[in-house]
Amino acid sequence: MNDAVDVALRLLIVFVVFLTFPLIVGQTEHKVMAHMQGRLGPMYAGGFHGWAQLVADGVKFAQKEDVVPSGADRRIFQIAPAVALLPYLLILLAIPIGPGEGAVGQVLDAGVFFVLAVMGVGVLGSLMAGWASANKFSLLGGLRTAAQLLAYELPMLLTAASVAMAAGTVSLPGILHAFHWWWVPWQIVGAVVFFVSGLAELQRPPFDMPVADSEIIFGAYTEYTGLRFALFLLAEYAGIVVLCGLTTVLFLGGWHGPWGADGLGWVWTLLKTAVLAFVVIWLRVTYPRLREDQLQKFSWTLLVPLSLAQIALTGIVKVVIS
Amino acid sequence: MSPATAPHGFLSPTGVEIAFVLVGLVTFGAALVTVTTRQLVHAALWLVMALGGLAVEYLLLTAEFIAWVQVLIYVGSVVVLLLFGLMLTRAPIGRSPDADSGNRWAALVVAVAAAAALVWVVVDAFRATWIDLDGTAAGSAKVTGASLFQHWVLPFEALSVLLLAALVGAIALSRKAKADRAAADIPGARSDRPTEGAR
Numbered sequence: 001m002n003d004a005v006d007v008a009l010r011l012l013i014v015f016v017v018f019l020t021f022p023l024i025v026g027q028t029e030h031k032v033m034a035h036m037q038g039r040l041g042p043m044y045a046g047g048f049h050g051w052a053q054l055v056a057d058g059v060k061f062a063q064k065e066d067v068v069p070s071g072a073d074r075r076i077f078q079i080a081p082a083v084a085l086l087p088y089l090l091i092l093l094a095i096p097i098g099p100g101e102g103a104v105g106q107v108l109d110a111g112v113f114f115v116l117a118v119m120g121v122g123v124l125g126s127l128m129a130g131w132a133s134a135n136k137f138s139l140l141g142g143l144r145t146a147a148q149l150l151a152y153e154l155p156m157l158l159t160a161a162s163v164a165m166a167a168g169t170v171s172l173p174g175i176l177h178a179f180h181w182w183w184v185p186w187q188i189v190g191a192v193v194f195f196v197s198g199l200a201e202l203q204r205p206p207f208d209m210p211v212a213d214s215e216i217i218f219g220a221y222t223e224y225t226g227l228r229f230a231l232f233l234l235a236e237y238a239g240i241v242v243l244c245g246l247t248t249v250l251f252l253g254g255w256h257g258p259w260g261a262d263g264l265g266w267v268w269t270l271l272k273t274a275v276l277a278f279v280v281i282w283l284r285v286t287y288p289r290l291r292e293d294q295l296q297k298f299s300w301t302l303l304v305p306l307s308l309a310q311i312a313l314t315g316i317v318k319v320v321i322s
Numbered sequence: 323m324s325p326a327t328a329p330h331g332f333l334s335p336t337g338v339e340i341a342f343v344l345v346g347l348v349t350f351g352a353a354l355v356t357v358t359t360r361q362l363v364h365a366a367l368w369l370v371m372a373l374g375g376l377a378v379e380y381l382l383l384t385a386e387f388i389a390w391v392q393v394l395i396y397v398g399s400v401v402v403l404l405l406f407g408l409m410l411t412r413a414p415i416g417r418s419p420d421a422d423s424g425n426r427w428a429a430l431v432v433a434v435a436a437a438a439a440l441v442w443v444v445v446d447a448f449r450a451t452w453i454d455l456d457g458t459a460a461g462s463a464k465v466t467g468a469s470l471f472q473h474w475v476l477p478f479e480a481l482s483v484l485l486l487a488a489l490v491g492a493i494a495l496s497r498k499a500k501a502d503r504a505a506a507d508i509p510g511a512r513s514d515r516p517t518e519g520a521r
Contacts, residue, residue: 073415076367110463113390120398124370127405131363134415146406153399170387170463 010106011093018089022237027054029237029281036285064226071134072223080132081224081231084125087118088238095245096173098255098265104173111172112160115246119201122235123149126203126210129232130220141219144210144292148200151299152207156197158307159190162314163250176254184252186317190310191251193303195276198243200299202236204280206287209295244276245269342382349375357429360417366404373397384453387463 030053034041046052068077094111096104108114123145130142164170166187167178184191200207203219211219221232248254252272255265290298352371359365373396380389423429470478 071415073363076363108386110387110390113387113394117390117394117398120394120402123402124397124405127402127409128367131405131409131413132415139409139413143406143409146402146409149402150399150406157394 014092015089018092018238021241022234023054025237025240025277025281026233027051028277029284030054032278032281033285036282058230061227061230066226066228067223069134069223073132073134076128076132077223078228080125080129081228081235082125083128084122085231085235085238087122088235088242090118091115091242092238092245094172095242095249096176096254097245097269099176107173108171110170112164112170112175112250115172115242116157116160119239119242120149120153122239123201125232125235126220129224133220133223135223137216137218138220138222140216141210141222144216145203145220147292148203148207148210148295151296152197152200152303155193155299155303155307156201158304158311159187159194159197160250162190162307162311163187165311165314165318172249176249176256179253179256181253181256187251187310187314189306189313191247193307193310194251195243195247197299197303198247199280199283200295202239202243204236204240205284206290207295208289209292212289240277240280241273244273244280247276248272338382342379345375345378345382349379360419362408362418363405363413363415366401366408369404370397370401373401384462385466387466 030041031049041050042053043050045056068074091114093106094104094108094114096107098104126145127142130138130140130145133139163175166183167175169175169178203210211221216222221229224232248269253268254272255269257265257268349372352368352375356365356368356372359368373392377389377392377397380386380392
């Protein structure tokens with residue numbers, strides 16, 4: 001009985017985090033973008049700084065008609081948003097936020113592989129949407145999504161493997177328990193490569209070629225309206241939460257901090273994740289979009305060699321210190 | 323894999339065994355639909371289902387590491403590559419009348435023969451072996467790694483050399499295609515879309 005309550009409670013907490021954190025990131029994005037671009041943005045809904053704008057947006061999405069194009073493959077078109085969103089819920093289960101037993105949804109023996117594998121599944125949603133829409137812009141968006149995933153999955157895996165090598169384990173809590181502060185400078189190249197590849201996998205600017213609105217309208221999501229479109233947006237924000245959380249856990253030491261690691265470890269995790277999420281938003285406002293060929297070249301000629309060099313460095317240091 | 327000491331019977335299955343059989347049926351069904359459906363992209367998506375079901379079977383056999391690698395490689399990469407290829411060439415919505423092979427009976431014979439051989443080998447090798455679910459996981463990353471790099475390191479190295487050869491071959495082929503392109507425009511190797519190998 002106690003076990004059942006424990007499991008239910010963990011699932012509930014993860015679900016609540018899944019429902020709220022992406023929205024918080026979305027709201028922060030509105031405000032940060034408005035400030036960085038020297039404009040007000042919506043300021044009226046709710047009174048104080050337009051805090052209720054997100055709620056208003058949600059209501060608007062829920063009210064819109066759910067349209068399926070007549071030429072589309074109905075069922076695939078309809079389940080694509082779920083395929084895009086649900087993997088991120090599963091990943092949140094495996095991310096530890098504190099040192100204790102109770103600070104992670106489910107301890108997995110091969111956690112690194114789990115999160116990377118499930119993250120790749122989310123992209124299938126975009127592919128399904130791009131194909132099933134029966135729209136050439138959607139199809140182009142889907143193609144670009146696939147090409148981007150193939151290019152950026154590899155550096156992401158290699159850098160994650162580098163951390164696993166350093167820690168001698170592939171379990172996420174295990175990696176955190178093995179963490180020392182000097183890992184940050186040691187793995188810094190890997191951290192940057194991981195973060196950048198993650199951005200590309202989420203199709204965030206400057207890697208948003210698959211949804212380039214000035215060229216192919218909105219890529220794979222062109223034909224979507226109402227709640228299904230909102231689900232795709234939500235998947236993007238959930239992806240930001242997951243990517244920042246993973247970078248924190250793998251490269252920045254998660255709950256380790258200068259003080260208070262025992263009781264307040266989770267504060268450090270959340271703080272680092274929030275700072276990284278801010279960086280994601282910052283990059284969107286400040287960098288222009290890469291062209292498709294630049295995007296491919298950037299991965300194959302820069303990120304892959306860098307991540308291989310990081311693995312070599314990790315191996316050498318590991319052999320020297322052991 | 324250590325056989326458990328308690329006796330087992332087929333007439334009183336445990337929950338895990340029932341789940342294993344049910345997931346196996348779903349996987350088998352998805353695999354059947356994959357090869358029989360007339361809609362090309364649907365076949366690829368049913369393949370996702372079959373490969374995902376296989377990953378769940380690995381999980382139920384306590385091989386967690388293998389299960390996640392299965393999802394990572396097959397669902398995350400191979401199927402994406404398949405869909406990419408389909409979408410790049412042709413992926414009509416609806417039925418494709420020409421998506422039928424004249425070799426279906428030969429294919430069936432080969433499939434049945436391969437399945438029979440695999441089932442025979444597996445049944446013969448693990449006839450009465452039961453996994454002890456209460457002890458340490460027999461398929462954890464640690465155990466898998468130890469057995470891979472202690473007992474099976476030669477096949478592992480042979481496979482890696484094979485993969486390296488395939489990689490070099492792919493690069494050589496795509497470079498040859500690049501040289502030929504000046505003479506004749508090859509469909510599927512357009513110059514404005516860089517492919518993996520050509521770069």
